[in-house]
Amino acid sequence: MDDALAAPRTSAGLSPAPSARLIALLLPLALLGGALGSQYFGGLHPCEMCYWQRWPHGVAIVLAALAFTAPADSGRARSLTLLAALAIALSGVIAVYHAGVEAKIFQGFTTCTALATKGMSSADLLKAITHAPLVRCDEVQFRFLGVSMAGWNAILSLSGAAAILILSLRGSRR
Numbered sequence: 001m002d003d004a005l006a007a008p009r010t011s012a013g014l015s016p017a018p019s020a021r022l023i024a025l026l027l028p029l030a031l032l033g034g035a036l037g038s039q040y041f042g043g044l045h046p047c048e049m050c051y052w053q054r055w056p057h058g059v060a061i062v063l064a065a066l067a068f069t070a071p072a073d074s075g076r077a078r079s080l081t082l083l084a085a086l087a088i089a090l091s092g093v094i095a096v097y098h099a100g101v102e103a104k105i106f107q108g109f110t111t112c113t114a115l116a117t118k119g120m121s122s123a124d125l126l127k128a129i130t131h132a133p134l135v136r137c138d139e140v141q142f143r144f145l146g147v148s149m150a151g152w153n154a155i156l157s158l159s160g161a162a163a164i165l166i167l168s169l170r171g172s173r174r
Helices: 002-006 016-040 048-067 075-102 122-131 149-172
Strands: none
Touching (some): 016 048, 016 075, 075 149
16 A cells, blocks of 8 residues: 555556656657658658658657666656657647748748759759659648647647656656
C-alpha cells in the first residue's frame, strides 16, 4: 500500500515518468507516420513547411528511443524525454506558423522554395521541375473536422509536449 502512495499511477497503470517517455516516443511516431502515410498512400504532396515539421519529430523519436535505454526514473531517461518533448514542441511551433500561413495570418514565402540539385544536366533538371507537383504552403490540401494537417500537428504536438512536461515534473517530485 505504501508503494501506491509513493509512486502515483496514471489510469493505464504506469507511473508518470514511464508514461511521459512512452508518449514522447508514440506521439511523434504517430504524427510522422500519418504524414508519410498521407503522402505515399493518400497522394498528398508536402510543401516545404510540411517537411520542416517532420524533422523535429524524427529527432524526438530518436531521443525518446534512447530514453528507453535507461530506467524511466533515471536522470538520463528524464533528460532525453524532456529533449524529445522540446523537439515535439518545436514541430508544433512550426505547425502554428504553417497554419497561420494557410489562414493568411502570416505572409509565408514570396520566393520559390524548390531546391535545385547539383550535378543534374539541364534536361534532367527541366524534367524534374516539370514533373514535380506544385505544392503551395498557403493552400490547404486536406482538412479533417475543419482543421488542416498543419493545424492538427500544432494541436497534437503542443498538447503532447505539455503532457510530457507535466508528467515528467510530476514524476520528479517523488
